[in-house]
Amino acid sequence: MIKILLWLCLFILFIGLWKVIFKFQINQHFQQFKIKQLADLDKQASISTKPLSAQEARIDEVEEYEQQLFDDVCQIFFERELAERNLSQAIVVQEGVLRKMPAKTQTQIRKLDLGEWSIYWTFYDQSLEYYVGRYGVFYTHVDRFGDEHKFEMKDAHSHV
Secondary structure (H helix, E strand, O other), X not given: OHHHHHHHHHHHXXXXXXXXXXXXXXXXXXXXXXXXXXXXXXXXXXXXXXXXXXXXOOOOOOXXXXXXXXXXXXXXXXHHOOOXXXXXXXXXXXXXXXXXXXXXXXXXXXXXXXXXXXXXXXXXXXXXXXXXXXXXXXXXXXXXXXXXXXXXXXXXXXXX
């Protein structure tokens, strides 16, 4: 029994270390990319003498790995099949998912009529919604390709 617990502790430790190292590598890659990108912008700014017009729209570049990260976190969320119905736990769920998402992910909790509520996460064109309604718990995810994925856990007493 002790051997099993020891192996379980080592396995959990290994997964924790892997997550920390993985996040560190992603952050390091991101920082190197941003430094290179800023250097390229400085080089272009020194070459270019044309001022930017006030009406030119600013375009944010989204990294592919950030889009992939958002989709991966959503997939893990779907696999967990979370069925938390208590609104007081909404912030815990919201922060737990947000912690794993890309840095620019936006989120909000919406309180609706009849005790219904939802948590909504967005990252540019991607989104994840966790909706708790009278008839069950529903997830909706729009991935980086624009495809919509749904998951439902209807209550046994619902007739919809």
